[in-house]
Amino acid sequence: MARWRGARSGFVSTMHPAAAAWFPTHTWQEPAWRVPELLAAKADRTVSVVLPALNEEHTVGEVVASVRPLLGSLVDELVVLDSGSTDDTVRVAAAAGARVVRRTEVLAELEPVAGKGEVLWRALAATSGELIVYLDSDLVDPDPGFVPALLGPLLTEPAVQLVKGFYRRPLRLETVEQGTGGGRVTELLARPLLAALRPELAGLIQPLGGEYAGRREFLESVPYATGYGVEIGLLLDVYARSGLAGLAQVNLGVRKHRHRSLTQLGAMAGQILNTALRRCGVPVDADPALTQFVQVSGEWLPDVVAVETGERPPMRTVLAERAG
Numbered sequence: 504m505a506r507w508r509g510a511r512s513g514f515v516s517t518m519h520p521a522a523a524a525w526f527p528t529h530t531w532q533e534p535a536w537r538v539p540e541l542l543a544a545k546a547d548r549t550v551s552v553v554l555p556a557l558n559e560e561h562t563v564g565e566v567v568a569s570v571r572p573l574l575g576s577l578v579d580e581l582v583v584l585d586s587g588s589t590d591d592t593v594r595v596a597a598a599a600g601a602r603v604v605r606r607t608e609v610l611a612e613l614e615p616v617a618g619k620g621e622v623l624w625r626a627l628a629a630t631s632g633e634l635i636v637y638l639d640s641d642l643v644d645p646d647p648g649f650v651p652a653l654l655g656p657l658l659t660e661p662a663v664q665l666v667k668g669f670y671r672r673p674l675r676l677e678t679v680e681q682g683t684g685g686g687r688v689t690e691l692l693a694r695p696l697l698a699a700l701r702p703e704l705a706g707l708i709q710p711l712g713g714e715y716a717g718r719r720e721f722l723e724s725v726p727y728a729t730g731y732g733v734e735i736g737l738l739l740d741v742y743a744r745s746g747l748a749g750l751a752q753v754n755l756g757v758r759k760h761r762h763r764s765l766t767q768l769g770a771m772a773g774q775i776l777n778t779a780l781r782r783c784g785v786p787v788d789a790d791p792a793l794t795q796f797v798q799v800s801g802e803w804l805p806d807v808v809a810v811e812t813g814e815r816p817p818m819r820t821v822l823a824e825r826a827g
């Protein structure tokens with residue numbers, strides 16, 4: 504299958520040498536795997552698709568429906584891990600054909616904490632697939648090709664441990680044809696942060712993207728940041744353990760999703776920054792707080808938010824302790 508259009512290889516060499524060496528052989532610009540080919544490569548291995556969901560009643564049904572046709576062939580289980588939704592997410596997800604697991608129903612002895620990473624981590628205990636695909640539940644017009652593309656490298660390249668999706672990310676849904684501008688935390692924080700701390704990872708096109716797949720053996724062996732730091736944490740951990748050879752990325756086309764406000768993304772960025780600094784051995788405040796500002800009747804007032812920096816230990820250790 505097509506990995507890289509060589510005509511553009513000149514630009515690749517302008518990156519950090521390690522990134523430039525990795526990019527051409529671990530980037531699928533035109534993923535061409537067909538399901539029958541992947542089924543043959545899959546053989547007797549198993550695949551779990553996991554959707555983290557917090558109040559996603561408007562979109563979770565379509566995301567589930569985009570994966571549903573693969574259930575029973577390429578996909579062995581399709582799970583929505585509900586993150587404490589207070590809307591109709593659970594009903595909509597179940598009606599669309601997913602197995603819905605509330606975060607309180609798995610590892611019930613552990614009091615759940617808020618956050619995306621918490622449910623991605625709990626999903627490890629709620630599923631059994633050797634390969635795990637994570638998709639966000641807020642996707643708009645989700646492409647059924649996401650899962651096959653993300654599984655491609657895992658099913659054909661034994662050294663790869665984690666596969667990240669990449670895509671064009673329109674910020675205004677109505678201008679998807681030309682739209683870009685999405686991935687604000689990626690462009691304003693993650694990319695500059697990786698450039699400063701791990702320039703070898705400069706070749707990752709979407710380091711924070713919520714569509715990715717990994718081997719259970721790797722995912723159960725690393726801690727999970729319980730908030731939005733989960734993606735940067737997993738990325739840094741796979742690099743620390745397997746080097747760039749453990750990473751691949753596939754073109755998923757266009758990704759449209761619900762966009763949060765700048766204030767919300769500021770809090771998200773705080774979690775990502777804190778996780779990345781800790782993974783890279785940079786001392787950080789034990790209980791960081793982020794002071795944002797709001798204008799009330801003309802007066803600017805501080806709004807101090809705690810930066811969630813919780814971590815869950817490697818699932819492997821938790822399951823071993825439970826097994827006694």
Ligand SMILES: O=c1ccn([C@@H]2O[C@H](COP(=O)(O)OP(=O)(O)O)[C@@H](O)[C@H]2O)c(=O)[nH]1
Nearest residue numbers: 555556557559586617618619639640641763
């Ligand atoms: O505490 C949380 C926060 C987020 N999410 C889910 O994680 C995904 C990505 O979250 P969000 O859309 O807030 O991030 P963004 O894509 O805007 O960066 C979505 O499916 C959310 O429903 C979750 O399950 N629990």
Ligand SMILES: O=C(O)[C@@H](COP(=O)(O)O)O[C@H]1O[C@H](CO)[C@@H](O)[C@H](O)[C@H]1O
Nearest residue numbers: 685686687688689711713731734762763
């Ligand atoms: O990539 C980003 O900058 C943020 C915000 O995206 P938008 O500016 O709302 O398109 O979205 C990602 O970051 C989160 C933290 O890693 C992930 O959990 C999300 O899945 C991903 O969409």
